[in-house]
Amino acid sequence: MAAHAVELAETDRMRAALLAAVGHDLRTPLAGLKAAVSSLRQDDVDFTPQERAELLASVEESTDHLTDIIANLLDISRIEAGAVTAQVVPVALDEVVARTLLRVPAHEVDLDLSDALPLVRADAGLLDRVVANLVDNARRHSPAGARVQVRAEHRGQRVDLQVLDHGPGVPQDKWETLFVPFQRLDDKGVGGHTGLGLAIAQGFCDAMDAQLLPSDTPGAGSP
Numbered sequence: 579m580a581a582h583a584v585e586l587a588e589t590d591r592m593r594a595a596l597l598a599a600v601g602h603d604l605r606t607p608l609a610g611l612k613a614a615v616s617s618l619r620q621d622d623v624d625f626t627p628q629e630r631a632e633l634l635a636s637v638e639e640s641t642d643h644l645t646d647i648i649a650n651l652l653d654i655s656r657i658e659a660g661a662v663t664a665q666v667v668p669v670a671l672d673e674v675v676a677r678t679l680l681r682v683p684a685h686e687v688d689l690d691l692s693d694a695l696p697l698v699r700a701d702a703g704l705l706d707r708v709v710a711n712l713v714d715n716a717r718r719h720s721p722a723g724a725r726v727q728v729r730a731e732h733r734g735q736r737v738d739l740q741v742l743d744h745g746p747g748v749p750q751d752k753w754e755t756l757f758v759p760f761q762r763l764d765d766k767g768v769g770g771h772t773g774l775g776l777a778i779a780q781g782f783c784d785a786m787d788a789q790l791l792p793s794d795t796p797g798a799g800s801p
Contacts, residue, residue, distance in 0.1 A: 610640035657781035711775035716743035
């Protein structure tokens with residue numbers, strides 16, 4: 579009975595957090611879409627080509643943001659339901675990382691991958707999402723102008739991939755909460771994000787039998 583009660587309490591917590599995320603975090607991209615489209619529909623305003631291009635860019639940015647939020651909500655639902663399946667095969671880590679970082683402005687990331695990396699056993703699609711979420715998290719917690727470092731090394735029987743930011747880091751006594759769904763350690767909801775990126779990365783790593791660990795890095799935050 580006690581275990582069942584704990585399970586029900588956790589289900590209720592997840593449901594409440596999901597509703598809060600849908601109710602709060604979707605408002606930012608939806609408001610951006612509404613404002614840009616309403617402006618473009620005004621017949622009494624003669625926008626310059628630059629103004630029109632800026633409004634269309636706002637529509638695209640808000641749509642991408644909305645797509646990311648929905649994808650994260652669907653992913654965490656799959657993870658919580660135990661419905662994530664991984665097709666683990668030998669993959670080239672450098673190729674997956676390079677492909678993932680094509681979606682990130684080049685001036686925001688430093689990439690340092692060893693020339694002698696062996697193939698790693700992973701699901702390329704899930705690995706792509708793990709790297710994307712880690713880099714996104716690092717970018718959001720880095721000071722303005724700071725570059726996120728992505729590097730990989732071959733160490734004995736394993737390959738270590740590190741994503742380093744230059745933010746304030748997270749105290750070690752809070753590391754265990756880093757991968758809790760909907761957790762925002764600063765309670766600020768940076769950029770309207772749901773606090774799911776790290777939880778999803780952890781869930782996908784578990785599915786691939788890979789480890790995702792925080793650490794203190796001199797001169798950087800907590801990767």
